[in-house]
């Protein structure tokens with residue numbers, strides 16, 4: 001796959017091969033345009049309403065709203081702890097228009113600036129206060145999560161193959177629990193789901209787990225609460241029932257894309273499981289023990305919040321993925337970063353885009369953005385004929401594996 005960020009003289013990303021163009025947000029009415037122009041302003045308001053910030057934080061939120069509305073991407077503060085890091089991730093976009101940056105880059109930078117606006121990195125009372133915590137917390141205590149936990153009670157009575165598939169499917173569809181999606185005006189209808197998957201390589205996934213030696217699994221999580229709970233139930237299955245040696249659970253180092261899990265969310269979910277009683281309680285107790293013994297380790301790599309595709313991952317992360325029997329990538333954003341945020345023809349083979357990845361990799365994702373590949377031509381024809389926004393509505397899902 002060509003590297004998006006091989007730069008031309010202007011600093012603009014240059015497409016160097018026949019790969020399709022990187023997705024931008026500059027077409028009014030397009031999905032990425034609506035994320036930048038509708039979803040992000042709405043999110044700034046919701047964040048301001050959810051926490052009693054004082055006048056200085058409110059002013060900063062207003063300034064950010066003005067910046068994303070009026071157009072030009074401003075730099076981070078001179079003293080920002082990660083300014084150098086972001087300079088290394090910049091591809092000449094700072095100082096240019098938000099709409100002209102790659103969609104992936106612009107969204108990621110928006111979340112970094114939102115954290116700055118609420119004082120997340122500054123000395124003072126708001127340092128480390130997750131602006132999305134009220135939304136995550138509401139979900140964790142909600143009825144949907146209660147039902148998810150109770151559903152685990154039915155799993156031990158199933159034949160082993162069905163247990164595995166059930167836990168896999170619950171983790172997959174848990175990816176609908178994306179608060180960024182639901183907080184926006186148009187996203188509220190997410191929740192319907194199709195019965196079949198648009199692609200299903202699950203028969204390739206289990207052999208990678210059950211290989212000759214006890215597996216080491218990298219599990220790259222996505223959203224907290226409603227997604228992380230079934231993810232953790234699947235992780236428990238890998239460790240407890242499938243004899244995996246260890247699971248390295250990658251989450252975000254800082255709050256991101258509203259509901260993306262950070263280490264505190266892992267702890268909250270393990271506590272929630274442990275306190276639930278029944279099968280969920282057993283799962284929670286085992287995971288608690290696995291964290292204590294090191295069989296379940298949490299990672300919060302800085303690249304997990306980078307505005308770049310995984311093809312540009314740093315060497316230490318590459319080595320970690322290379323050492324795994326299987327890396328499981330959850331969710332839409334991880335998919336975009338895995339295959340490259342481009343308008344791939346949807347029948348392009350999945351393996352052709354992930355050839356750079358240093359080990360076996362599986363994507364578990366509900367479809368919430370334009371990027372998709374690895375579908376059968378008949379599937380695409382049928383989906384297109386349906387006349388619905390199947391790529392972005394979260395009602396469709398896929399499991400793709402490159403062994």
Ligand SMILES: O=P(O)(O)OC[C@H]1O[C@](O)(CO)[C@@H](O)[C@@H]1O
Pocket residue numbers: 035107175178180181222223257330331332333334336366368369
């Ligand atoms: O939580 P997920 O599955 O990564 O989805 C996040 C998705 O939401 C969006 O922010 C908007 O749909 C996408 O850009 C992104 O891929």
